[in-house]
Amino acid sequence: MMTSATTLHEDHGHHGPAKGLMRWVLTTNHKDIGTLYLWFAFTMLLIGGSMALIIRLELFQPGMQLIEPEFFNQMTTMHGLVMVFGAIMPAFVGMANWLVPMMVGAPDMALPRMNNLSFWILPFAFGMLILTLFSEAGAPNFGWTFYAPLSTTYAPSSVTYFIFGVHLMGISSIMGAINIIATILNLRAPGMTLMKMPLFVWTWLITAYLLIAVMPVLAGVVTMMLMDIHFGTSFFNAAGGGDPVLFQHVFWFFGHPEVYIMILPAFGIVSQIIPTFARKPLFGYSSMVYATASIAFLSFIVWAHHMFTVGLPLATELFFMYATMLIAIPTGVKVFNWVSTMFNGSMTFETPMLFAVAFVILFTIGGFSGLMLAIAPADFQYHDTYFVVAHFHYVLVPGALFAIIAGVYYWIPKWCGRYYNETLGKWHFWLSFVGVNVTFFPMHFVGLAGMPRRIPDYALQFADFNAVASIGAFIFGLSQILFLYIVIDAIRNGKKATDEVWEGTEGLEWTLPSPAPYHSFSEPPEVK
């Protein structure tokens, strides 16, 4: 992606990118910052992925083989935190940085300096979090959901770094979200009405609102932890009049919208890709917009479905169960629309389309297991088992991550001016597709049979499925190295891309030359 930005657009009299390292430190260009976000997210994907492989290596056989249980707990915790806050979220912000201004016909993000700051906070936040691994106390070990009192009374001393890290990444996300909202609301080209915006822009607008609504609540809950640990308050300590269940309520009030923050932009990406390769306009554009908005609204009133087993009264269990099941309706509308878009289309299966179609199928499987978990009485059985692990990995890996990968393949010719190697792309897809299913599908079975999550050892009867899952994890993990190679190969040696990139693409970003010039839409385009 370096070359995309170093290819100057000579027509403009003013400056292109500066040279050297300081270009990246000081940049306020949305394309540079998008690139930084994407490389950062990929680095985090490899770090978080390595942690996952350590977990799978230990779980390859029953019994304790390689690592201490304490370290295993640190791995599950850090894997979750790094993947959620370091890989998926920054990757989507990076995509938004690259694409939102080009899609709405804006010259840059609305607040370019804040944009620089929101990126550059992240390496420090994650540097601090990851360095705790090398401290005497070890890294945080209380799960990415950091339930009190495990994360307060019983936490390692590194918890304070964790809290500060979460504050930093929260500030970064909020600034990023405000920037995206301001770009969309204030900088659209003349004629680009809200209902003409590409769906990726729509889903990001809604996601940005979710971010500014819930990231402050996350900041609040870690602040309460900080005060309980260091300043003698009792938010979560019953001895002093607090309540540990309060932690879960506040956390999941953030946590549930958070999972939609990680999937709505994926819906947007897939809604851009499928029409291109089906050679038909997206079926039901406006219903897609309303479905996204409904999902966002519902995300605020379902949080206690994560807490069915804490001793909620029956009425509460029923409310949260029905509210959760309601989400299947707008989500079903989306899946229906994607399928209808493909129906009778002249489909071709280039790599982005393969990942997008896999997204539709596998995300739906994850959605169905979510529906099973929504059934409160059944959840008493499934709670905290590998079934839950299978569920959320199906929506996050072949869900969110596949959409990001699909998006990278789809737009990289526009970003860098060069195509990736299609054969290798297909190899990457099939290895990932097989790997992801071999990894996560058996987890449904061991989960239903009662294998608990976050435990480094397990009963003998789970051995075979775990061995299979571990093999799948290595296939999936190693095939992401191939992805890295494909991207670098595309940047260096790829075939020159046309401006249209794919046959019959629609949208402002495809009207720009490939690679997209460093400064685009300095004069707003006319949108009919």
Add this chain to the structure above:
Amino acid sequence: MSSRPSVAKTAVKHVTIAILMFGFGFAMIPLYDVFCEVTGLNGKVQAAVVKTAMEIDRSRSIKVQLVASNNAEMPWRFSPLQNEIALHPGDWKQVGFWVSNVTDQDMVSQSVPSITPARAARYVKKSECFCFEQQTLASGESKVMNLVFTISPDLPEDIRTVTMVYTLFDATDFATSQVVATSD
């Protein structure tokens, strides 16, 4: 497109929303308490009430189970004098919980009550409870702590057993001289 607000206005507006949501996180604490109190969810009991004579419903007898438990590493001995009593709704009863500080340090404790079924919580009236305030015991000291309560005759007919659980917490680090947990 003509009357779009400026970028600065949009930014300020959304920063304000973010700050308000930070406050909302903390506001969830009182909201959650109020919600539980109004609905009687979560087994929350009303604050101390004045002991007034109620009409006693002798037609039925409620089995009241008394349970004492210690939180985490709380080393005190703690048990009810009777595990179970029978009570006519409206009839005030006094029961005792024996507690002993077996450590070699003076300690402060706080009991946190919970009632099952949660639906019954709002009908349990307490005029006196050791859980209304912290209890201090010197090293080696023992005592019987009192609870004076009744169950309102409005208790739904289908509830025949009410379980009252008290969990004892080490509150030495949170010692206050005032009454705490008035609403718990």
